[in-house]
Amino acid sequence: MPVDRQLFDPFVIGGACSRCRDLGLWMEPNGFVQPCPSSLDASTGHRDQTPSGKMIQRAIELLREKKLPVTSQVFQIAITIAQFSTETPCSRENLLSTFFTYLPMTHANQLRKFHSVIEELRKVWLLPVGSRKDTPSGYWIITDQKDFEEWFQRSKAAPITQLTTIHRVAKRNFPIFAEQLELEFFNDNDPPPTAVAA
Numbered sequence: 001m002p003v004d005r006q007l008f009d010p011f012v013i014g015g016a017c018s019r020c021r022d023l024g025l026w027m028e029p030n031g032f033v034q035p036c037p038s039s040l041d042a043s044t045g046h047r048d049q050t051p052s053g054k055m056i057q058r059a060i061e062l063l064r065e066k067k068l069p070v071t072s073q074v075f076q077i078a079i080t081i082a083q084f085s086t087e088t089p090c091s092r093e094n095l096l097s098t099f100f101t102y103l104p105m106t107h108a109n110q111l112r113k114f115h116s117v118i119e120e121l122r123k124v125w126l127l128p129v130g131s132r133k134d135t136p137s138g139y140w141i142i143t144d145q146k147d148f149e150e151w152f153q154r155s156k157a158a159p160i161t162q163l164t165t166i167h168r169v170a171k172r173n174f175p176i177f178a179e180q181l182e183l184e185f186f187n188d189n190d191p192p193p194t195a196v197a198a
Contacts, residue, residue: 017046023053023079025060033060033070051143052082059125068124073099077117078127081139086130086147089138 020026020036027033039046049057056078063070077099084090092114099117100110118139121127128142130151142148163181171178 020053021079021083022047022050023056023082024049025053025057025079027070027072027075031070031072033075050082052141055127055141055143056082059121059127062126063124074117074120074125078121078125078141081129082141084138084140086132086140086142086150087136089130089132089136089140091138095139 016022017038019038024036024039025033026036038044081090096110096114100113103109118129121129130142131139167178167181
């Protein structure tokens, strides 16, 4: 599938700031993420920061507090998917062909690195990156509670289904592992003991 360069080139998105795409943030040549200079100057008529831009800004502030670096590639992917929404998500194919063609030409290598970046955005940046396998499939930054609830319900169903399948297979073929899984589940979900008043 050919890449639509307009979706990824900040200089051709009509009406948006050519530096920050209205996210209010940009990465300076020295690698630091800063507020967009145009957004700080009222005379430029810069648009208000987008909701996804605010999410990214919160994530960057968290990284600074933890003294964690912001790599250029991860930042570029974050600001790219910030241009999309749950109605029109960014396809995985476009992200792969835009950001991962430098890897050896095996799709598995590109996919592995791609999934690693998405995991970093969620796990380290704590950025609410939405994704969907059903049509319309792709990635975006979640900015409202209803959208997050829908993504949350879809996302939590997969591990529950997988654990149920693992338990059923273990119970049928290797019952000791089914019992171990049950014990681990109940031990993890037991409330901590409460102190008894003397």
